[in-house]
Amino acid sequence: MNIAINCPQCDAEVDLAEEDTVFRCRYCGSTLKPTGRNQVQSFFISPQETAQKIGKALVRALKAKNPKQLHIAEHHLLYAPYWRVTGMIFQWLFGRKYFRAPGGDKSWKDLKKLRATPWVHTFPAFDASKWGLFSLGLRVQALKIWPFNKQEMGNDSLLLKQTISFKEAIDHAQSSITKQGGSGSLQVHMATSELVGERYSLLYFPFYYYTLKSNGRKTVLIVDALSHKVIKGSVDIDELKTDSLGSKIPYKPLNFIPYNCPNCGWEFSFRPHTTIHFCKSCSRAWQEREGAYVAVSYKISLHDKPAKTHCKYLAFWRLTATIKTPDREYKTLTDFYDLFPLPRVLNQEAIRNRNISFYIPAFRIKNVIIVDKFAARLTQMQPTFAESELDSTEELDLSDIWLPLNEAKEMAHVLLYSMTKETHKKTKEVVKKAELQFMDTTLLCLPFMEKDFYLRETQTDLALQTNALDLD
Ligand SMILES: [Zn+2]
Ligand SMILES: [Zn+2]
DSSP, X not given: OEEEEEOTTTOOEEEEETTOSSEEOTXXXXXXXXXXXXXXXXXXXXXXXXXXXXXXXXHHHHHHHSOSOOEEEEEEEEEEEEEEEEEEEEEEEEEEEEEEOTTSOEEEEEEEEEEEEEEEEEEESSOOTTBXXXXXXXXXXXXXXXXXXXXXXXXXXXXXXXXSOHHHHHHHHHHHHHOOOOBTTEEEXXXXXXXXXXXXXXXXXXXXXXXXXXXXXXXXXXXXXXXXXXXXXXXXXXXXHHTOOTTOOSSOOOEEEESBOTTTOOXXXXXXXXXXXXXXXXXXXXXXXXXXXXXXXXXXXXXXXXXHHOOEEEEEEEEEEEEEOSSOEEOBHHHHHHHSOOSSOOOHHHHTTOBEEEEEEOSOBSOHHHHHHHHHHHHHHOOOXXXXXXXXXXXXXXXXXXXXXXHHHHHHHHHHHHTOOTTOHHHHHHHHHOEEEEEEEEEEEEEEEEETTEEEETTTOOEEEGGGBOOO
8 A cells, every 4th residue: 555645855746655664755866764654643545536526426326216306405525534454464373184195084184384464454443333334345455545634635524533442443453363263174272363563544534425305305325435336324414513523633644754863864774664774874773763763772793703704694683581371480491491392401500590582583574484483493592692782883784674672572472382392282281371571672683694595693503594584
């Protein structure tokens, strides 16, 4: 979905791809950062025709069926608010699948499966009990949206009141993603679904309201202003008129800030998907929050000879956490290896006092299954890295950062399932009930050597297929 905006520099009408974290005007070349994209924002969809034109066509069609005196007594452009939620669902399924072997025998086979699918969901943010159009469906995906602006929506247009709060919308979205189960050939014993990278917007969708009069009798019709179909719905128009929202904006529309380091003024590299920006000049990292840049601290685990060896530094969130269930807390590595055992003898003395760390890839991913496997292995190793804060990162090849911290926390929960073996009953029981309590969070860049389609982490020697990553 594209957001239609006027370039803040030259005023040309341009598009901003919904997922882009930086904007470059194709007319004047200015580069700016759209703000508030991690918060709720309000948009509207513009009708393509006028109420009069659609009304005339409607009256013509009705008269053809029933040739009576009929005219439009009143018409309005009306916007109804819908919640729109987008994100990526990560779903782990543990269970059994019924399958037919090559010889023709049928049997059950253990199954552990990770699915990652993009998710888009729209539902009314107003009282839709008397309304026939519950979801806007997929067609809105192809439409352009405009930042909420009452003047452009029409000063005399009416707005249906938003009655489903943001919190209620979150609950609704959560309950729709967790609805899952088996089918005839699939038995699910344990599952988790996590919505990651979710973005909530309030989308004002246009309708036309007509009061038709025929021999003194009144009828009300509501028409979808894009498809021009009559829909089932009823609105108290007098209440709407008095209960006007005026020009008050429900959620902040899009805004722009300079795409420069707030510390030294250096322009960041143009990376449309990165959420944390490294400054090449002063080596600080920044994230936009509520219209301003906030510093993000990060550490680098240097390879011995950084300048000569051409390492690629990939960023991970290292989250130190306690795994909590109603019966027990798993706090140290001794506890951790009790749940996720390694096939070798461990030095009990060395792990007794160490905390549990989760390693979540912060770079953009192409193949979720491969990267998930890597993250699970890295986390299961619980390595220790030599790390430092550098004054200059100019020489280093740092990967872009795509996954913000709050989403990394959701991914840590997914990782619990990734590390669990299908055959390990006790671990499954714990993971099912487990919650994570985070203590310390660090953005850590680890050095990888590239060789023969693989990136190899230099200290653990774990390898990752280069084409599983989506690096610029
Ligand atoms: Zn411009
Ligand atoms: Zn700087």
